[in-house]
Amino acid sequence: MIAARASLLSLSLVIVAPLTTAALAEEAENVATVHGLSLYDDPALPADFTHFPYVNPEAPKGGRLVRSAIGSFDTTNPFIIRGTPATGLAQIYDTLMVSNPDEPFSMYGLLAEGIRLAPDRQWIEFDLHPEARFHDGEPVTAEDVVFSFETLRDEGQPFYGAYYADVTSVQVLDEDTVRFEFAENNSRELPLIIGQLPVLPAHFWADREFTAPTLEPLLGSGPYRIAAVEPSRRIVYQRVDDYWGKDLPVNRGRYNIDRLIFDYYRDQTVALEAFKAGNLDMRIESSARQWATAYDFPAANEGFVKRLSVPDGQPAGMQAYVMNLRRDKFRDARVREAINLAFDFDWLNDNLFYGAYQRTHSFFENSDMAAQGMPSEAELAILEPFRDELPARVFEEPLPIEQPEDMRARLAKALELFRDAGYEVRDGVLIDSRTGRPFTLEVLLFDTQFERVVQPLLRNLSRLGVQGSIRTVDVNQYLNRLRSFDFDMIVGSFPQSANPGNEQREYWTSEYADSPQSRNLIGLSNPVIDALVERLIRAESREQLDTAARALDRVLRWGFYVIPQWFLGETRIALWDKFAYPQPFPEYNLDLDAWWVDPERDTAITNRQRR
Structure with a gap:
């Protein structure tokens, strides 16, 4: 995401002189540290919640999910203007906070262990989990947060400049604490927007050019890492067994599938045939004609393939x-x-x-x-x-x-x-x-x-x-x-x-x-x-x-x-019937990360496909 610049990082560190740090600490002293934020009220889940209510916290781990992507890709960096990024790259990065798909306006701490928001919403501070680690074992620090924000804003896609336009400064207060200050007339949503910031490793980008396309398996801190890259053909993500955040309340019962695979196809017609042949496990169907006519084939008639229509709780746009x-x-x-x-x-x-x-x-x-x-x-x-x-x-x-x-x-x-x-x-x-x-x-x-x-x-x-x-x-x-x-x-x-x-x-x-x-x-x-x-x-x-x-x-x-x-107002999903998922589905967003592979059904389908 961002070609590291030592000057950017050093600048962010020298901004905060001891006196300024003390003044900021005094200002924040009377602001409560919380576990989550909501846009207008308090978040629905209490500080001691153990998992999102809709997930299965005992879901088994294992198996794989193979899906299609259309076209090709030539970079594993999804944050820059140049290149065509591979599908699924968000899975390798953690953010400061994460949304609950069962609530419309709330977010809860992920990398952030604690959050302090000024009563007038003019600043926000995040305390990072001391145990948060990138996949190479290096700690996630406040310096990484500042690096990520400045790099995405200055060198990333135009989206980031628009999204972060009302942030006036970002400062490292100590190794695990970072503070964002906002323009006087900032949007009420801006603190939650900052919570969506993907945090990148400054040390990884120190000798790399951020704005250049690359096919290198990039480093993150999220639940998956890039396991294999076959340009224009396939990208494979492997679940991180020792993922630092696997037992956090926002993650428990999620990220259950071991391998996420995206195979690339020329167009949707070819991808549909690959699904029917068993080369793909799941398909989100965008064609009404295909949904109505294309799923009459032996495996579907035998009950090995099923179709779901999941209501969409978001505006249609x-x-x-x-x-x-x-x-x-x-x-x-x-x-x-x-x-x-x-x-x-x-x-x-x-x-x-x-x-x-x-x-x-x-x-x-x-x-x-x-x-x-x-x-x-x-x-x-x-x-x-x-x-x-x-x-x-x-x-x-x-x-x-x-x-x-x-x-x-x-x-x-x-x-x-x-x-x-x-x-x-x-x-x-x-x-x-x-x-x-x-x-x-x-x-x-x-x-x-x-x-x-x-x-x-x-x-x-x-x-x-x-x-x-x-x-x-x-x-x-x-x-x-x-x-x-x-x-x-x-x-x-x-x-x-x-x-x-x-x-x-x-x-x-x-x-x-x-x-x-x-x-x-x-x-x-x-x-x-x-x-x-x-x-x-x-x-x-x-x-x-x-x-x-x-x-x-x-x-x-x-x-x-x-x-x-x-x-349409719903998402149409066709899948080989080896997956289990919590029901009812979360109200506001489809959460495939809460699905898992059922071992017995997976074996039955594998045996059927080998006939």
């Missing part, structure tokens, strides 16, 4: 066709609205998706943060200062946006919008009357499975004279084009948690519009949206957060920046 505003042709909102009108979700759902999906409307779909109807008084209080800079429709028309049901009427409306924007149809081709150039649109993909979904959209657009095409490339080329924003339209996603916060900067704000590999895929650079994002981040209550999210959602939706697609 936004999956969409994303238009690139860095292209001049998409800068007119009338053009973007016209393209939206050509999307026929109902036809897709009836003819390709077996009626499995619901239409997405909101960037915070399936949550109380989704804007509905006309703006409330609380929303208007946020939006009114920007009335002159926003479309009148934000204030005058309700959500969801109404569209004619009949496709002919929708395309007629789309053509009218194109004409208002300066286009005309000549000999069946939509032409920019100012330049004489035809309107072309290329959808960039990396998975052939999605081509059949894109084609109906392009077919409808062709009726308007748009010259549309699909370009399907390998994953590495796709990522390279994504990093440089070299696309007209892609299928992108903006996932959301139950508590959106600092990550919204990277999704929507001007600072990240031209930052390579940022998640501002649209290329948004709008001062009003920037201000709305900051309002959301700095919300002081759940009510304020919901209202700020609805105001932002309303403005984004009336911008027609994306064509919203669909959501």
Whole structure:
């Protein structure tokens, strides 16, 4: 993650003079040391909890889990801009705190044995477990925490700069204590965000370049280590038998499977056949058609393969066709609205998706943060200062946006919008009357499975004279084009948690519009949206957060920046029936780390596959 710089580390150490350390200690003296934090109230689990309530603390260890990854990889460093990282690398790193998948807004100490948060949330201190160790036996220290934060912020992906923007300083107080100080108007969530910091070994990176891709098995302190790397083919993780944190309450009953293996395949079709042949143990199915039709094969009919649908307790977020505003042709909102009108979700759902999906409307779909109807008084209080800079429709028309049901009427409306924007149809081709150039649109993909979904959209657009095409490339080329924003339209996603916060900067704000590999895929650079994002981040209550999210959602939706697609509200899992798992599932997140291999069923399946 971070190429070590001795200067960074030494700087962090000399910042804290003895007098400053004493003053900080006095300030923290009256602040209680706690085992966890919650966003608004106290965490649900007491200080003496022994394990997360949903896990099986007696789950057996052993076995392996083989899953697929699509494409290829060329680095084991997931934190930098360069390279395509292997799947699963988070398993080798510990963080300061960890979420409970059965709670929406709480985190508990992992590397942090104790936590002190200022009453005004202006600073936080972490006491590290003295026994915390990296896989080479070296202790995890406060210096490693400072090194990790500064390196990720300064040399990592743009995401980290956005996430940590309101941290004003980080200081080593002693070998096992680190302190973060925050800007005056920091977000309420920021202390929990800092708790998610992956801690990297400063000594390991001291003679390595952090920003260069590598295939070296990198060093961490987590429950797994990298056991084998076969570039573009396979990566294997081995459970660490002497993992320092295996008996912590947040880990007991978790990380039960000995080997986690990710085999790489060209596309999902090949991966599905590998699963049916028994070469893969589990598959998270993204295709409604495959879920409905592809699991009628001997092993499934004999009961050796089963399927699960696990409810998703998080907001659905936004999956969409994303238009690139860095292209001049998409800068007119009338053009973007016209393209939206050509999307026929109902036809897709009836003819390709077996009626499995619901239409997405909101960037915070399936949550109380989704804007509905006309703006409330609380929303208007946020939006009114920007009335002159926003479309009148934000204030005058309700959500969801109404569209004619009949496709002919929708395309007629789309053509009218194109004409208002300066286009005309000549000999069946939509032409920019100012330049004489035809309107072309290329959808960039990396998975052939999605081509059949894109084609109906392009077919409808062709009726308007748009010259549309699909370009399907390998994953590495796709990522390279994504990093440089070299696309007209892609299928992108903006996932959301139950508590959106600092990550919204990277999704929507001007600072990240031209930052390579940022998640501002649209290329948004709008001062009003920037201000709305900051309002959301700095919300002081759940009510304020919901209202700020609805105001932002309303403005984004009336911008027609994306064509919203669909959501399911559950995770579809197909698996060879050798796994056991706690039930009921945790409410807010699927936790595969709490699963284990059942030895008897594993033997039965192995014998069946050897026939």
